[in-house]
Amino acid sequence: xxxxxxxxxxxxxxxxxxxxxxxxxxxxxxxxxxxxxxxxxxxxxxxxxxxxxxxxxxxxxxxxxxxxxxxxxxxxxxxxxxxxxxxxxxxxxxxxxxxxxxxxxxxxxx
Amino acid sequence: xxxxxxxxxxxxxxxxxxxxxxxxxxxxxxxxxxxxxxxxxxxxxxxxxxxxxxxxxxxxxxxxxxxxxxxxxxxxxxxxxxxxxxxxxxxxxxxxxxxxxxxxxxxxxxxxxxxxxxxxxxxxxxxxxxxxxxxxxxxxxxxxxxxxxxxxxxxxxxxxxxxxxxxxxxxxxxxxxxxxxxxxxxxxxxxxxxxxxxxxxxxxxxxxxxxxxxxxxxxxxxxxxxxxxxxxxxxxxxxxxxxxxxx
Numbered sequence: 314x315x316x317x318x319x320x321x322x323x324x325x326x327x328x329x330x331x332x333x334x335x336x337x338x339x340x341x342x343x344x345x346x347x348x349x350x351x352x353x354x355x356x357x358x359x360x361x362x363x364x365x366x367x368x369x370x371x372x373x374x375x376x377x378x379x380x381x382x383x384x385x386x387x388x389x390x391x392x393x394x395x396x397x398x399x400x401x402x403x404x405x406x407x408x409x410x411x412x413x414x415x416x417x418x419x420x421x422x423x
Numbered sequence: 424x425x426x427x428x429x430x431x432x433x434x435x436x437x438x439x440x441x442x443x444x445x446x447x448x449x450x451x452x453x454x455x456x457x458x459x460x461x462x463x464x465x466x467x468x469x470x471x472x473x474x475x476x477x478x479x480x481x482x483x484x485x486x487x488x489x490x491x492x493x494x495x496x497x498x499x500x501x502x503x504x505x506x507x508x509x510x511x512x513x514x515x516x517x518x519x520x521x522x523x524x525x526x527x528x529x530x531x532x533x534x535x536x537x538x539x540x541x542x543x544x545x546x547x548x549x550x551x552x553x554x555x556x557x558x559x560x561x562x563x564x565x566x567x568x569x570x571x572x573x574x575x576x577x578x579x580x581x582x583x584x585x586x587x588x589x590x591x592x593x594x595x596x597x598x599x600x601x602x603x604x605x606x607x608x609x610x611x612x613x614x615x616x617x618x619x620x621x622x623x624x625x626x627x628x629x630x631x632x633x634x635x636x637x638x639x640x641x642x643x644x645x646x647x648x649x650x651x652x653x654x655x656x657x658x659x660x661x662x663x664x665x666x667x668x669x670x
Binding site for chain 1: 454456457458459489525526527528560562563566597599600637642
């Protein structure tokens with residue numbers, strides 16, 4: 314059992330360490346009046362990036378993207394961080410799940 | 424000879440306490456959502472050429488909540504039956520998932536699941552499980568997930584000695600929101616250090632699919648799998664259904 318637990322920890326550490334050494338570029342997104350600003354954000358392809366999403370609305374919103382495989386609830390008047398990538402070149406849509414009619418956006422990787 | 428082995432495996436299975444046979448049939452992701460409430464049903468039905476295993480099933484119902492960005496807690500009630508025996512309440516479970524790395528920050532997402540199973544029938548053992556959870560995106564479409572369960576029974580009159588190992592794994596292809604095909608493997612080799620022959624262990628593998636749709640204020644996530652036993656001790660086939668409503 315000790316060997317299996319040790320193996321689990323080693324695998325976990327191998328996953329964590331390489332990313333910890335790299336500098337992650339940050340990109341800001343604002344959520345206001347249930348809309349993303351900017352609605353389209355360009356990020357480098359082939360790199361892991363961090364989206365810092367500021368929810369300026371007083372109620373929570375869920376950043377939801379099937380394309381990016383990310384869901385993140387961001388409380389009202391607060392910030393949330395979402396890591397994505399490394400992405401293939403292309404277009405990736407996202408939305409605010411609680412206000413899907415207006416809260417729509419797109420990430421362009423190139 | 425093969426009939427003898429089959430009969431022996433069936434006899435061994437029948438002799439084991441029910442909790443030992445609770446091989447996982449869900450692959451857990453290490454990611455949790457703060458403020459999300461989840462109502463879940465999942466169950467399986469076995470079909471097998473041995474009457475004592477045929478129509479065995481387990482049905483689970485749960486309610487869970489994401490208390491923080493890294494802690495999700497869920498309480499289950501578990502019903503189970505062997506063969507043609509009646510379905511009975513088997514256990515109450517308290518499950519916690521701890522997300523230990525932010526999703527996507529590192530090449531492998533990492534979390535830990537803990538589970539306390541309290542037997543509801545007198546004499547059955549209780550059980551504690553600890554499971555490291557790993558998940559990694561392999562390109563734009565593939566996601567690989569692995570759960571390694573370490574289980575220990577306590578209390579009761581027929582508990583298994585030592586620590587039992589079980590596993591769950593999945594390779595999921597991101598096709599579209601409503602239908603992601605996947606391959607899943609599950610198994611319970613047995614007590615660590617005493618796994619024994621392959622045919623005395625339980626192993627399944629088979630195709631599955633996942634999807635989700637918006638429903639009312641939340642989202643309905645659904646999945647199903649048809650698993651095939653790859654060892655003698657496992658049932659021939661296991662049909663699995665999982666439904667989760669998140670809001």
